[in-house]
Amino acid sequence: MTSTPIITLTSDFGRASPYVAVMKGVILSINPAACIVDLTHDIRPQDIRHASYILGTAAPYFPPLTIHVCVVDPGVGSERAAICARADPHYFIGPDNGVFTNVFREHMPPNWIRRLTEPSFWRKNPPSDTFHGRDIFAPVAAHLSRGADSARLGPELMEPVLLPMHSAITFGNRWQGEIQFVDDFGNLITNIPASGVTSLPVKVSVGGRSLGVVRWVRTYSEAKAGELVSLFSSDGFFEIAQVKENASTKLNISAGTPVELEWD
Amino acid sequence: MTSTPIITLTSDFGRASPYVAVMKGVILSINPAACIVDLTHDIRPQDIRHASYILGTAAPYFPPLTIHVCVVDPGVGSERAAICARADPHYFIGPDNGVFTNVFREHMPPNWIRRLTEPSFWRKNPPSDTFHGRDIFAPVAAHLSRGADSARLGPELMEPVLLPMHSAITFGNRWQGEIQFVDDFGNLITNIPASGVTSLPVKVSVGGRSLGVVRWVRTYSEAKAGELVSLFSSDGFFEIAQVKENASTKLNISAGTPVELEWD
Amino acid sequence: MTSTPIITLTSDFGRASPYVAVMKGVILSINPAACIVDLTHDIRPQDIRHASYILGTAAPYFPPLTIHVCVVDPGVGSERAAICARADPHYFIGPDNGVFTNVFREHMPPNWIRRLTEPSFWRKNPPSDTFHGRDIFAPVAAHLSRGADSARLGPELMEPVLLPMHSAITFGNRWQGEIQFVDDFGNLITNIPASGVTSLPVKVSVGGRSLGVVRWVRTYSEAKAGELVSLFSSDGFFEIAQVKENASTKLNISAGTPVELEWD
Numbered sequence A, B, C: 001m002t003s004t005p006i007i008t009l010t011s012d013f014g015r016a017s018p019y020v021a022v023m024k025g026v027i028l029s030i031n032p033a034a035c036i037v038d039l040t041h042d043i044r045p046q047d048i049r050h051a052s053y054i055l056g057t058a059a060p061y062f063p064p065l066t067i068h069v070c071v072v073d074p075g076v077g078s079e080r081a082a083i084c085a086r087a088d089p090h091y092f093i094g095p096d097n098g099v100f101t102n103v104f105r106e107h108m109p110p111n112w113i114r115r116l117t118e119p120s121f122w123r124k125n126p127p128s129d130t131f132h133g134r135d136i137f138a139p140v141a142a143h144l145s146r147g148a149d150s151a152r153l154g155p156e157l158m159e160p161v162l163l164p165m166h167s168a169i170t171f172g173n174r175w176q177g178e179i180q181f182v183d184d185f186g187n188l189i190t191n192i193p194a195s196g197v198t199s200l201p202v203k204v205s206v207g208g209r210s211l212g213v214v215r216w217v218r219t220y221s222e223a224k225a226g227e228l229v230s231l232f233s234s235d236g237f238f239e240i241a242q243v244k245e246n247a248s249t250k251l252n253i254s255a256g257t258p259v260e261l262e263w264d
Helices: A019-030 A048-061 A101-107 A132-145 A247-251 B019-030 B048-061 B101-107 B132-145 B247-251 C019-030 C048-061 C101-107 C132-145 C247-251
Strands: A006-011 A035-040 A067-071 A082-087 A090-095 A112-115 A169-171 A174-182 A188-193 A202-206 A209-214 A228-232 A237-242 A258-262 B006-011 B035-040 B067-071 B082-087 B090-095 B112-115 B169-171 B174-182 B188-193 B202-206 B209-214 B228-232 B237-242 B258-262 C006-011 C035-040 C067-071 C082-087 C090-095 C112-115 C169-171 C174-182 C188-193 C202-206 C209-214 C228-232 C237-242 C258-262
Touching (some): A006 A019, A006 A048, A019 A035, A019 B048, A035 A048, A035 C019, A048 A067, A048 A174, A048 C019, A067 A132, A082 A101, A082 A132, A090 A132, A188 A247, B006 B019, B006 B048, B006 B132, B019 B035, B019 B132, B019 C035, B019 C048, B035 B048, B048 B067, B048 B101, B048 B174, B067 B132, B082 B101, B090 B132, B188 B247, B237 B247, B237 B258, C006 C019, C006 C048, C006 C132, C019 C132, C035 C048, C048 C067, C048 C101, C048 C174, C067 C132, C082 C101, C082 C132, C174 C237, C188 C247, C188 C258, C209 C228
Parallel strands (some): A006 A035, A006 A067, A067 A090, B006 B035, B006 B067, C006 C035, C006 C067, C067 C090
Antiparallel strands (some): A174 A188, A188 A237, A202 A209, A228 A237, B082 B090, B082 B112, B169 B174, B174 B188, B174 B258, B202 B209, B202 B258, B228 B237, C082 C090, C082 C112, C174 C258, C188 C237, C202 C209, C202 C258
16 A cells, blocks of 8 residues: 555543553554554543544545544444445544544545455454454554455445434524534534635524624634634634633533524 | 564653653654554553553553563662563563563563663663653663664563462352453453353452342443443453443442452 | 654644644645654643743754644734744744743754745645644644755744743852742652752742751652652752652642742
C-alpha cells in the first residue's frame, strides 16, 4: 500500500487500562512498519454519537489509504457485524453500530462494506467475546496495511447501521437544528451550516430557552472574557461560546439539545 | 536489533507535566529511528501494583525484542537498584521495586537481570536524584535499541523485588481470590482464572459482602443496562460488571478487595 | 533535513476533541515520513505561561532540527502574528503571544523569527479565523520538515511578545522568587536556582505565610509519607513537596505565588 501505512485508533478505553496498548502491540506484531496515530481514546463511554462526530471531522484530513479503526462497541459479542468499509480514499474498521454514520453520510459515502468473517485475518479463532478490538479489528487493520486483499475479508454488507440524525432545516429567516458536539472548552457546535446563516447577528434559542440576540464575532479575540457570543466554527458550523468560560456547564446544555436561530 | 526498534513507556507522570516529553526527547536524541509507544502515563501515582498489572497484561502482545520502560518509582534516589531484564522475547527497564512482578511471575520468568551501573549508557553522571527516567532508563533503552551489548550494562542481579501477590486458590466448589484490577469502566477483574470456574452461575462475595448468585453472561450485550453480571474477561479471568455503569464506585470496591466464589 | 524529521505538538485541546487528530492528519498528508510526538495536549485552557514552561523544559532534550509546534492561542484570528523561530538547534512554530518566552529567555535566544505570511505554505487561503493550528502552523511545520526554505516563510520579526517574568533575586542570605510550575503530583517548583541556595535547610515563606524551616532531602525516599520537604528539582530549581501527597491542594498554592527563602 503506501510507503508509510497509517493506522488511526479511536476508542472509549480511557487511559489507565491496558486495552489501547494491547491493540498497538497486536498491530506492530503483524506490521512493525505501521505508523499508529491515536485519534482519541477519550470518547465518552459507549457514546457512539461522539465517536461518529470525531471520526467524521478528523478522518478527512488524513492521507489517502489511511486505515481508521474505531472500537466503541457496547454490543461486542452480540450479533452486530464487524465491518471494514472503503470510503475513498480511506478504510474504516470497527463494529457495525453507527460509529461511521458521520463518515458515510457527510463526507464520503462508502464504495463498499465487507463483514469481517474470515478468521485467517484474526488474532485467534474463536475471538474473545468481549474484546474484538484486539482479536479482530486490530489484526485486520494490520494485515490490510501490509497489502492483504480486501475482497477476502468477508461478504459484502449493503445496509450499514446508521444513527438517526436530525438534519438542520431552514424556513426562510429561521433555522432549526441541534447541538452536535460540545468540545473540551465547553463550546457548543450546532449542525447548522455557517453558509446558511445569511443575516447576522441572530436570535438564538437553545432547548426552548431564548438567549436573545447573541453578538456574532469573527473570532474569540473580538469579545470580552465571559461574554456569550456566536461565531462560525473551524468546521463551518454555527457555534455558541462563552469566551474563556465553559458555555456547556454554565448554560447546562449538552449534545442533542435543539437549537433555533431566527432573524428579521 | 529489529529493523524498527520499539520502545514502550509506562509511567505515573500524568499529562500536564514535561516529564514524558523529556524522556521521548532523550530517546530520540540517541536513536532517532526508535518507534516510541505510550503504554499509559496514567498509572495511579506511585501505584506499583497498577503498573505491574498493566505491563503484565500488555507487554506479551508486542513484537519480539520490544523494550519496555517503566517509571513508577517512589524510591528514586534511594538504594533501590535500576535494572534491565531480559524476559524472552522482551526487555524490561526500570526500578527494582516490583513493577515487573506480573511480567516475571505469570508470563515470562526472566532469562537474566542486570543492574544498571555503567555510566557510559546514562545521560549524565551522576544522574539526577529525582529523575532516573530521564538520566538512566530512557538512555539505556535507546542505546539497547541501537544494539548496545547488554552484558556491559552492569552486574547480574539474582533476586528482583517482587510484590506479595495473593494467588487465587480453590477448595472443591469454592474459589478465594481478590480484585486484581479495576478498569476505566469500573469493571472488577478478579485473579480467579476463568478456566477454574467449572459451574455457572456462582454465588459471589466481595469484601465479605454477599452479592448472591450473580448471573453469568457471555458478553455485556446479553444484559440490561444497570444489571450486575459476571463474565470472563478478555484476559481469561472471572469479572464482575454492572452494565453501562461503574461497578467499582457503585459497590465501593477497589483493587485488593478479597473475592469468594461458591457453587453447589 | 534530518533523516527522521521530528515534529512535536503542544496544545490545550484536551483529549475528547478532534483538533489534535486533525493537525496530525494535515501534517501526515504533507509529509507521511514525519515522526509526530505529543509533548502534551493538557495545557490548562489558554494558559500561555503553562505552555511556555513545558516547552522551555522539554524542548532542549530533543534532537537538532526538531520542529516544535505550539497551539495555545486565545488570540487566534486577531492581529497577533503567526511565527516560526529558529533557536538553535530547533524550530518553533506558533502564535506570537509569549508561548515561547521560556525557550527564548532561558535556553536558546532565537537566531531569527519570521512572520508566517506566505500562503503557499498554508492549507488554505484565507485560513480559518479560529483554527490556525490546522491551516497555518501544522502545514508550515510539515513543509519545513520536508526541507522548505525558511527564508520564504515571511518577513523577519524583531521583537517577539514575551511574558513578564519575575526573575528570582537574592539579597545575601535571602532569595525572593515565585512558584513557576505545579506538576501533576502537586509538587511546587520555584524559579529559585538550586545552585544559589548555599545553606540548608532554609526558612520558607509562600504567599506571605511562613512554613518555618523546611527539612531538605536529597530525594523523596528520605522522607516519610505526608512530610513537607524541600529538595532540588530534576531541572535544577528549589522545590517544595509533600511526600505522597499533593502540596498544591493541601497548602492551596498555585503557579505565580511568591516564595521567599531565608537562612542565618
